[in-house]
Amino acid sequence: MRVALFVTCLVDLFRPSVGFASIKLLEAAGCEVVVPEGQTCCGQPGYNSGDRASAQAVARRVLQDFAAYEYVVAPSGSCAGMIKTHYPELFKDDPAALEQALWLAKRTYELTDFLVNVAKAKAVSASFKGSVTYHDSCSGLRELGVQSQPRALLQAAGVPVKEMANAATCCGFGGTFAVKLGDISSAMAEKKCAGALATGADAIAGGDLGCLLSIEGRLRRRGDDKTKVIHVAELLAGPE
Amino acid sequence: MARMSGVRADAVAKVPNFEEIRTAGAAIRDRVLSNLDAYLFQFEQAAQARGVIVHWAETGTDVNRIVRDIAQQNGVKKIIKSKSMLGEESSLNHYLQEAGLDVRETDLGEYILQISGETPSHIIAPAIHKSKEDVGELFERVHQMPRKHTIPEMCREARMMLRPHFLSADMGISGANFLIAETGSVVIVTNEGNGRMTTTMPRIHVAITGIEKVIPTLEDLSVLLRLLTRSATGQATSNYISMLTGVRGPNDSDGPEQMHVVIVDNHRTELLASDMREALRCIRCGACMNHCPVYEVIGGHTYGWVYPGPIGSVLTPSYVGLEKAGELPNASTLCGACAVVCPVKIPLPDLMRKLREKSFERKLRPASERLSMRLWGYVAARPKLYALATKLGARMLQWMGGEDKLIHKLPGGLKEWTNGRDMPAPSGKTFRELYAEKKAVGK
Numbered sequence: 276m277r278v279a280l281f282v283t284c285l286v287d288l289f290r291p292s293v294g295f296a297s298i299k300l301l302e303a304a305g306c307e308v309v310v311p312e313g314q315t316c317c318g319q320p321g322y323n324s325g326d327r328a329s330a331q332a333v334a335r336r337v338l339q340d341f342a343a344y345e346y347v348v349a350p351s352g353s354c355a356g357m358i359k360t361h362y363p364e365l366f367k368d369d370p371a372a373l374e375q376a377l378w379l380a381k382r383t384y385e386l387t388d389f390l391v392n393v394a395k396a397k398a399v400s401a402s403f404k405g406s407v408t409y410h411d412s413c414s415g416l417r418e419l420g421v422q423s424q425p426r427a428l429l430q431a432a433g434v435p436v437k438e439m440a441n442a443a444t445c446c447g448f449g450g451t452f453a454v455k456l457g458d459i460s461s462a463m464a465e466k467k468c469a470g471a472l473a474t475g476a477d478a479i480a481g482g483d484l485g486c487l488l489s490i491e492g493r494l495r496r497r498g499d500d501k502t503k504v505i506h507v508a509e510l511l512a513g514p515e
Numbered sequence: 516m517a518r519m520s521g522v523r524a525d526a527v528a529k530v531p532n533f534e535e536i537r538t539a540g541a542a543i544r545d546r547v548l549s550n551l552d553a554y555l556f557q558f559e560q561a562a563q564a565r566g567v568i569v570h571w572a573e574t575g576t577d578v579n580r581i582v583r584d585i586a587q588q589n590g591v592k593k594i595i596k597s598k599s600m601l602g603e604e605s606s607l608n609h610y611l612q613e614a615g616l617d618v619r620e621t622d623l624g625e626y627i628l629q630i631s632g633e634t635p636s637h638i639i640a641p642a643i644h645k646s647k648e649d650v651g652e653l654f655e656r657v658h659q660m661p662r663k664h665t666i667p668e669m670c671r672e673a674r675m676m677l678r679p680h681f682l683s684a685d686m687g688i689s690g691a692n693f694l695i696a697e698t699g700s701v702v703i704v705t706n707e708g709n710g711r712m713t714t715t716m717p718r719i720h721v722a723i724t725g726i727e728k729v730i731p732t733l734e735d736l737s738v739l740l741r742l743l744t745r746s747a748t749g750q751a752t753s754n755y756i757s758m759l760t761g762v763r764g765p766n767d768s769d770g771p772e773q774m775h776v777v778i779v780d781n782h783r784t785e786l787l788a789s790d791m792r793e794a795l796r797c798i799r800c801g802a803c804m805n806h807c808p809v810y811e812v813i814g815g816h817t818y819g820w821v822y823p824g825p826i827g828s829v830l831t832p833s834y835v836g837l838e839k840a841g842e843l844p845n846a847s848t849l850c851g852a853c854a855v856v857c858p859v860k861i862p863l864p865d866l867m868r869k870l871r872e873k874s875f876e877r878k879l880r881p882a883s884e885r886l887s888m889r890l891w892g893y894v895a896a897r898p899k900l901y902a903l904a905t906k907l908g909a910r911m912l913q914w915m916g917g918e919d920k921l922i923h924k925l926p927g928g929l930k931e932w933t934n935g936r937d938m939p940a941p942s943g944k945t946f947r948e949l950y951a952e953k954k955a956v957g958k
């Protein structure tokens with residue numbers, strides 16, 4: 276299986292280790308991984324800010340750069356959701372681009388979903404010792420149905436998951452929302468942290484870096500420097 | 516809110532085909548919206564045949580004038596009111612009071628707000644922002660009665676204070692959850708008996724509702740009722756469902772002598788003609804706000820007008836103008852929780868995004884925001900330039916992170932991030948750079 280990795284702009288800038296971990300997991304599952312060079316971002320910041328023209332310009336590049344691969348995998352439900360569920364809407368008035376978008380949407384997957392349902396990854400191990408609580412990111416959960424997949428992988432790796440009551444509630448990140456309405460965003464992150472900490476887990480794990488940056492940022496601000504906040508790919512791939 | 520979302524989940528779980536009913540509900544509402552004129556006409560004919568006077572109001576001002584005229588022409592002095600969202604849209608209470616009429620809210624929540632001089636914060640639980648203690652204290656002060664400490668005691672006290680008004684009012688004003696085209700009936704769904712008393716005890720009943728509230732048949736009503744009460748309060752059915760069909764007949768023991776229905780446009784036809792028509796499917800159940808994590812943090816009043824929560828963020832800009840309420844569609848993470856629970860499948864996040872596009876196009880967003888989006892779009896569509904920008908960015912952010920690798924204060928357009936949290940700093944090189952280095956070594 277030839278897989279193109281969509282690194283995502285946040286992983287590229289903030290946490291490259293998530294990208295490397297994704298490659299490791301995909302290769303371990305028997306995939307040949309390619310990282311198309313020209314990639315930047317999926318276009319979501321523009322799309323959700325009402326700047327359709329900019330979003331289209333950025334998304335057109337993705338259509339081009341990822342046209343030639345059997346599968347496209349992103350370590351983010353948000354970016355995979357953008358490509359899968361929103362590109363067709365974004366290009367609804369441009370028949371040629373729409374055709375490409377629908378074709379791309381078919382081949383695009385969120386990482387854990389791909390590992391479980393397409394690559395059928397078997398031997399998963401984690402070097403992480405301790406328990407985690409899992410945050411379900413909104414787009415992955417509600418646009419792509421990502422919920423059992425990361426848990427299945429964690430279970431296979433023998434990592435105990437302690438569920439928080441508000442696992443499926445938004446953490447308040449919301450992309451540009453986090454800088455447009457920062458106070459509301461932080462208050463939501465606080466609720467997420469409170470729910471996560473109440474489980475007593477050693478780490479908070481998730482599948483979207485945006486959420487994790489917001490959750491970790493809030494945890495550190497409230498003075499917690501011991502609870503780990505970690506992307507599920509890093510957790511499963513272990514240290515470099 | 517956790518409580519209200521929990522009860523919905525339990526109620527929905529008991530109906531195995533709830534998804535099918537949602538699809539059917541959305542289809543009924545869509546059918547109405549595509550043939551609105553025909554169903555309204557049918558309703559008018561059927562209602563008139565039963566002695567109901569139907570009024571058409573284009574704006575909120577028209578609503579106020581029509582209701583005042585009905586009151587004045589009939590020598591009305593005291594009015595009792597049960598819930599009417601349209602009355603809220605046009606500030607009807609205030610207008611009638613200015614005209615010298617005595618107006619009493621009779622819904623417990625609305626009554627609490629009226630005596631404390633506040634506005635509602637939720638469409639089905641308008642006083643949800645007040646605690647039991649707040650209400651106990653308010654009643655003690657306003658009613659001049661000994662302090663009550665339990666909810667049943669407070670309800671009893673409110674009932675006692677309201678009873679004389681029910682008995683002496685000349686006119687009752689209500690909203691309507693649905694208008695049935697085939698029978699000309701006005702349907703009101705409530706949990707307190709006040710709705711029934713308001714609409715049947717005084718000699719005149721005036722129901723005020725929006726043009727979109729009509730539905731074709733009683734059969735359709737049964738579908739929508741199954742959705743409404745479960746989505747709203749988790750009840751299989753509400754305590755009272757009143758079907759008011761015409762005035763009191765010669766052999767009827769109760770009912771009003773005069774019945775009026777005021778059907779209001781107030782910008783609904785504009786919404787109908789737009790690409791946001793789905794918003795008019797709304798049956799005002801409140802589920803979208805009960806499940807909204809933003810609403811949970813900011814409460815209903817922050818939404819500024821009659822309708823709070825996600826549906827408010829869509830309706831308010833459409834009804835009062837995007838210039839005046841442009842921030843509302845941005846006050847969402849687009850997490851999608853609302854769309855999942857909406858009983859008539861309104862794609863609320865998509866509608867908010869459409870409004871964001873409209874305000875961006877109409878240059879209603881701050882210039883700095885528009886500029887930074889355009890700049891981002893320009894750079895992100897040019898990989899070489901983007902690689903350079905992120906390379907510099909990664910180093911700068913690393914430097915800002917300092918020793919503890921946390922940024923405590925972000926500058927410019929990013930500064931709100933660090934109001935209530937830190938930003939974990941990156942390690943200094945982008946994935947792109949590291950990957951290229953690795954590949955070079957590999958070769």
Ligand code: SF4
Pocket residue numbers: 746796797798799800801802803804826856857858859860861
């Ligand atoms: S938008 Fe949907 S969920 Fe919200 S009040 Fe209307 S019907 Fe209920």
